Amino acid sequence: MKIYIAGHRGMVGSAILRQLQAQGGHELITRTSGELDLTNQAAVQDFMAAEKPDQVILAAAKVGGIIANNTYPADFIYENLMIECNVIHAAYTAGVHKLLQLGSSCIYPRLAEQPMQENALLTGTLEPTNEPYAIAKIAGIKLCESYNRQYGTDYRSVMPTNLYGPGDNFHPENSHVVPALIRRFHEATQNNTPEVVIWGTGKPMREFLHVDDMAEASLFVMGLDDATYRANTEPMLSHINVGTGSDVTIGELAHMVAEVTGFQGAVSFDTDKPDGAPRKLMDVSRLKDMGWSARIGLKEGLTNAYQWYLDNQTTLRG
Numbered sequence: 416m417k418i419y420i421a422g423h424r425g426m427v428g429s430a431i432l433r434q435l436q437a438q439g440g441h442e443l444i445t446r447t448s449g450e451l452d453l454t455n456q457a458a459v460q461d462f463m464a465a466e467k468p469d470q471v472i473l474a475a476a477k478v479g480g481i482i483a484n485n486t487y488p489a490d491f492i493y494e495n496l497m498i499e500c501n502v503i504h505a506a507y508t509a510g511v512h513k514l515l516q517l518g519s520s521c522i523y524p525r526l527a528e529q530p531m532q533e534n535a536l537l538t539g540t541l542e543p544t545n546e547p548y549a550i551a552k553i554a555g556i557k558l559c560e561s562y563n564r565q566y567g568t569d570y571r572s573v574m575p576t577n578l579y580g581p582g583d584n585f586h587p588e589n590s591h592v593v594p595a596l597i598r599r600f601h602e603a604t605q606n607n608t609p610e611v612v613i614w615g616t617g618k619p620m621r622e623f624l625h626v627d628d629m630a631e632a633s634l635f636v637m638g639l640d641d642a643t644y645r646a647n648t649e650p651m652l653s654h655i656n657v658g659t660g661s662d663v664t665i666g667e668l669a670h671m672v673a674e675v676t677g678f679q680g681a682v683s684f685d686t687d688k689p690d691g692a693p694r695k696l697m698d699v700s701r702l703k704d705m706g707w708s709a710r711i712g713l714k715e716g717l718t719n720a721y722q723w724y725l726d727n728q729t730t731l732r733g
């Protein structure tokens with residue numbers, strides 16, 4: 416099996432690459448963004464036509480936390496739409512029958528009923544801090560559904576909850592909350608800083624999934640036979656939620672990260688920073704019914720992510 420992993424140097428792509436390498440027996444195709452800019456339509460068409468992979472895993476995207484999304488909305492909508500259109504269309508024209516693309520839990524309405532089921536898509540207004548990114552991710556689902564309907568392809572979409580783990584982006588402003596807090600609490604511990612400031616009120620609730628679980632779920636969904644997959648997705652909806660099924664407040668998360676990093680000081684909240692969605696817990700019963708559940712608990716996962724951060728501090732990106 417010849418598999419192209421788009422975004423193999425990112426957190427999710429690298430975890431998928433590790434698992435496929437461990438499985439063995441595949442020819443794995445990778446390109447960095449420097450070698451192949453996926454926003455360049457002609458370059459993507461040429462690449463796909465030359466390589467003709469059997470399968471494509473689309474884990475390349477413009478990704479960031481709440482402030483990055485709110486500060487660079489044009490980059491988030493433009494780059495993600497371009498990457499999805501180019502990769503999905505080029506895969507189709509090169510005869511790729513099977514593709515998996517990664518969306519995000521932010522596709523669901525800001526005030527969607529909790530836990531959020533797959534059929535909550537397009538039933539309400541999106542969270543404003545990441546609406547451009549969410550619109551691009553919804554377009555990704557609809558691209559896959561449309562190619563499946565018109566051309567009979569088998570393009571699947573997984574909607575991950577908030578992810579963390581080895582290979583994450585630890586940028587102080589542009590990252591997601593877990594890597595941001597790991598870095599901030601670690602640096603405060605090193606510098607004997609008495610207080611760590613958390614963005615927002617600490618009251619929003621988030622569900623966190625370790626990236627190794629996400630990679631496993633992605634390959635599980637990709638490996639489902641056509642009949643099983645179709646039996647478990649709605650006639651016109653092709654996406655599947657991926658998460659743990661439980662969430663914590665950001666305040667609770669902060670205390671867990673403090674414990675993992677050994678921080679003994681105080682925690683305060685900067686309420687001038689946005690909270691974002693109040694809650695976005697995934698309903699993961701569809702994936703569970705098909706036989707997959709997350710295995711890595713939050714405390715264990717945070718410990719693992721912190722160890723990775725300690726081991727890779729000199730080569731962090733962002």
Ligand SMILES: NC(=O)C1=CN([C@@H]2O[C@H](COP(=O)(O)OP(=O)(O)OC[C@H]3O[C@@H](n4cnc5c(N)ncnc54)[C@H](OP(=O)(O)O)[C@@H]3O)[C@@H](O)[C@H]2O)C=CC1
Pocket residue numbers: 421422423424425426427428446447448449451452453454473474475476477478494498517518519520575576577578579582583584591
């Ligand atoms: N992180 C999270 O919490 C969540 C992530 N997701 C989704 O999971 C997927 C993977 O995210 P994650 O691994 O965290 O993201 P990362 O930022 O870690 O990795 C993204 C990868 O995309 C590649 N990329 C970006 N732009 C381009 C481009 N123009 N051309 C080629 N490659 C490009 C980069 O390649 P290179 O390194 O070569 O520059 C990078 O390695 C995304 O679709 C994201 O939306 C969904 C929910 C939560």
Ligand SMILES: C[C@H]1O[C@H](OP(=O)(O)OP(=O)(O)OC[C@H]2O[C@@H](n3cnc4c(=O)[nH]c(N)nc43)[C@H](O)[C@@H]2O)[C@@H](O)[C@@H](O)C1=O
Pocket residue numbers: 479480481482484519520521545548549576577578588589590591592593595596613614615619621665688689690691692
């Ligand atoms: C995965 C997901 O990621 C983004 O949405 P988000 O869930 O809001 O993700 P976040 O990790 O940035 O924040 C979660 C919560 O945590 C609070 N928070 C506290 N302190 C820090 C902090 O230091 N950094 C960050 N980033 N957040 C902090 C923050 O105020 C918010 O209440 C979107 O890109 C969206 O499009 C998307 O897909």
